[in-house]
Amino acid sequence: MPCIEVEGLTHVYFPGIPLETVALRDIELTVYDGEFIALAGAAGSGKSTLAQHLNGLLLPTAGCVRVLGRDITDKEYRQQLWRQVGLVFQFPERQIFSPTVFEDIAFGPRNMGWDSITVNKRVKETLALVGLPEEIQDEDPRTLSGGMLRRVAICGVLAMRPQVLIMDEPGAGLEPAARQLILTSIKEIQSQQGITVILITHHLEDAAVFADRVAVLHQGELLSVGKTGEVLSQTRILHKAGLKAPFAVELAQRLNELGIKLPTMPLTVEEAARLLYGLIKTTGAGSGGVQ
Amino acid sequence: MPGQSNLLIELQSVSYAYPGSQFPVLQDICLCVGRAEFISVIGPNGSGKSTLARIISGLLLPTGGRVLVDGMDTGTPKTRKDIRRRVGLVLQNPDNQLVAAVVEEDVAFGPENLCLPSAEVRRRVEDALNAVGLSQVRGRPPHMLSGGEKQRLAIAGLLALCPLCVVLDEPTSMLDPVGRQEVLQVLRHLSDSGTAVILITHHMDEAAGADRVWVLGKGGVLADDEPAAVFSRVKLLHELGLTSTSAGDLAYRLSERGLELPTGIVIMEDMIKYLCRVLK
Numbered sequence: 001m002p003c004i005e006v007e008g009l010t011h012v013y014f015p016g017i018p019l020e021t022v023a024l025r026d027i028e029l030t031v032y033d034g035e036f037i038a039l040a041g042a043a044g045s046g047k048s049t050l051a052q053h054l055n056g057l058l059l060p061t062a063g064c065v066r067v068l069g070r071d072i073t074d075k076e077y078r079q080q081l082w083r084q085v086g087l088v089f090q091f092p093e094r095q096i097f098s099p100t101v102f103e104d105i106a107f108g109p110r111n112m113g114w115d116s117i118t119v120n121k122r123v124k125e126t127l128a129l130v131g132l133p134e135e136i137q138d139e140d141p142r143t144l145s146g147g148m149l150r151r152v153a154i155c156g157v158l159a160m161r162p163q164v165l166i167m168d169e170p171g172a173g174l175e176p177a178a179r180q181l182i183l184t185s186i187k188e189i190q191s192q193q194g195i196t197v198i199l200i201t202h203h204l205e206d207a208a209v210f211a212d213r214v215a216v217l218h219q220g221e222l223l224s225v226g227k228t229g230e231v232l233s234q235t236r237i238l239h240k241a242g243l244k245a246p247f248a249v250e251l252a253q254r255l256n257e258l259g260i261k262l263p264t265m266p267l268t269v270e271e272a273a274r275l276l277y278g279l280i281k282t283t284g285a286g287s288g289g290v291q
Numbered sequence: 292m293p294g295q296s297n298l299l300i301e302l303q304s305v306s307y308a309y310p311g312s313q314f315p316v317l318q319d320i321c322l323c324v325g326r327a328e329f330i331s332v333i334g335p336n337g338s339g340k341s342t343l344a345r346i347i348s349g350l351l352l353p354t355g356g357r358v359l360v361d362g363m364d365t366g367t368p369k370t371r372k373d374i375r376r377r378v379g380l381v382l383q384n385p386d387n388q389l390v391a392a393v394v395e396e397d398v399a400f401g402p403e404n405l406c407l408p409s410a411e412v413r414r415r416v417e418d419a420l421n422a423v424g425l426s427q428v429r430g431r432p433p434h435m436l437s438g439g440e441k442q443r444l445a446i447a448g449l450l451a452l453c454p455l456c457v458v459l460d461e462p463t464s465m466l467d468p469v470g471r472q473e474v475l476q477v478l479r480h481l482s483d484s485g486t487a488v489i490l491i492t493h494h495m496d497e498a499a500g501a502d503r504v505w506v507l508g509k510g511g512v513l514a515d516d517e518p519a520a521v522f523s524r525v526k527l528l529h530e531l532g533l534t535s536t537s538a539g540d541l542a543y544r545l546s547e548r549g550l551e552l553p554t555g556i557v558i559m560e561d562m563i564k565y566l567c568r569v570l571k
Contacts, residue, residue: 042467146336177532202467244468247537273544
């Protein structure tokens with residue numbers, strides 16, 4: 001089932017004046033229900049502009065965007081659209097303003113008109129979803145570490161129970177373990193609750209581990225979209241888009257040029273380790289000390 | 292005497308606790324930076340990396356111990372100005388430190404404030420823009436630049452002050468891979484041409500390009516060594532919520548499976564050499 005349909009989407013900033021910029025050009029993209037899709041591209045490629053169309057913060061200059069079957073320009077749908085599509089901006093912790101973690105997460109749900117029992121329940125559930133202890137709800141957000149704070153900020157969006165979650169670089173500026181933890185919990189929520197996740201990133205290592213499909217944007221145009229494995233092995237397209245292929249892909253291609261062929265294309269370091277180990281074992285050289 | 296020894300910056304048992312806090316962020320830190328040395332600093336969130344950057348650049352004064360920059364104590368009010376000229380700080384978001392409406396004017400801001408003659412200002416702006424590769428866009432407004440260009444502009448603003456050391460607090464975390472590469476090349480070039488570089492980063496592959504790596508954690512310095520040595524200590528890094536480089540991680544995963552790899556494989560080239568040897 002298509003969840004989001006983007007047809008011929010063009011967006012022009014400042015039309016008609018000298019600052020006129022075409023940010024998106026004729027984008028065709030379908031996002032399916034319950035999938036994890038990565039939207040990759042260099043700075044200025046149009047990722048964020050596209051994302052803002054998906055929850056109606058921006059409206060198309062031309063073309064159309066349908067979310068869950070309804071056109072985003074439909075005024076009556078707008079309220080509902082904002083509830084259905086949660087958008088986590090870059091560095092979302094900068095938008096935290098409440099004195100306690102609970103208050104901050106409860107802000108959205110309260111505005112949805114839920115009663116306090118439901119709001120309480122949602123806050124607790126959401127904290128558990130991202131792996132934060134319940135006691136944290138009484139803490140002052142300013143006392144938390146960067147990784148925890150980021151998770152609290154994401155909770156604020158998740159607590160509204162969106163059907164579609166859009167995240168703009170959720171791991172930026174975090175230590176590797178915190179980054180991993182956030183993406184792992186989002187992946188779990190996606191597979192358990194069947195929500196659709198759109199991850200905006202220029203870090204393809206994350207896309208390699210978590211995404212089902214990857215769409216690559218370059219200067220406002222869609223260069224490539226497909227299964228993660230297919231898109232990430234098209235290194236030439238990735239380079240054109242100003243992106244860097246995952247380490248495992250680059251390694252496999254370098255080895256290939258040197259005449260060492262891996263049976264399949266690894267996307268992650270773990271896959272590369274598995275394939276290389278197999279290869280070293282079968283060639284016999286790797287059993288025991290290889291010096 | 293300033294300018295004499297090969298040692299540029301020295302941290303002697305430095306501790307720091309934020310005002311009103313019982314717990315020191317940094318405790319009893321001893322570190323040194325040589326002239327033209329390229330150091331990267333890694334550590335989990337909250338390990339005091341940014342605090343350390345501010346202490347080294349003299350924006351914060353240690354609550355214990357002392358910091359010597361080019362022989363001068365950052366705690367001495369008289370030398371503060373001299374120290375700030377010698378050590379420059381670049382922040383995560385370049386927009387926070389660009390001040391002028393035109394690229395070259397932004398670079399000129401620092402030297403103009405030093406009341407240098409205009410010919411000298413012009414020369415320094417010229418050199419700084421060349422060093423970061425932005426001469427072509429000198430007449431443009433900074434907001435029209437890409438993230439990588441903006442960050443290089445912020446670096447140029449410091450270079451115009453002819454610093455002996457540039458401290459960068461996660462300068463690449465908001466940049467795409469191309470912008471990131473641009474900034475790293477500039478840093479390598481700086482260090483090669485005599486300016487010390489201290490780079491704080493969460494990207495291990497980036498950190499591995501330095502001459503030396505400091506690992507911060509638990510209030511102290513847990514490692515201070517060459518990249519090959521630091522990124523081979525995968526268990527320590529994991530304990531801290533960090534990882535090795537991609538190549539180091541692969542080496543670790545292979546050795547977990549029972550292969551005996553030579554130590555110190557932390558970059559792609561070394562991994563390829565090793566694989567060629569065992570697979571050909």
